[in-house]
Amino acid sequence: MELKVLVINNSPHALPEYQTAGSAGMDIKAWLDEPMTLQPMERKLVPTGIYMAIPEGHEAQIRPRSGLAVKRGLTVVNAPGTIDSDYRGEVKVALINLSNEEQVINDGERIAQMVVGKYERVKWQLADVLEQTDRGTGGFGHSGV
DSSP states (O other): OOOOOEEEEOSSSOOOBOSSTTOSSEEEEOOOSSOEEEOTTOEEEEEEEEEEEOOTTEEEEEEOOHHHHHHHOEEETTSSEEEOTTOOSEEEEEEEEOSSSOEEEOTTOEEEEEEEEEOOOOOOOOOSSOOOOSSTTOOTTTTOO
């Protein structure tokens, strides 16, 4: 089943697209007038030229591309970054350079991936006690090494 999403593309690049039949995320590209340099540990918002009207009850998540993260140390700062259904501004990707060397991002470079999915709205119901589970209150590192 496919979800129809209205989109405006102000960039000269192709719309975000799936690279393989089994891809969950669509690669999204940088739209730059000139190459952008990120120094080690520097963060910048990278424009894409993409504007979307995501249907209510859905969100888009901006996630790192594994190849950029492993090979160049570039990742999404707020991974995953959420784009809400009522946002109509330009999609920008918050990248950080975690490497020890400056990294250059070029116009049209695939900088992140976007996954669109459904979500549920929560209505809180106050309680005095919660149902018990085998895990209980075990938190970080509770299952051992």
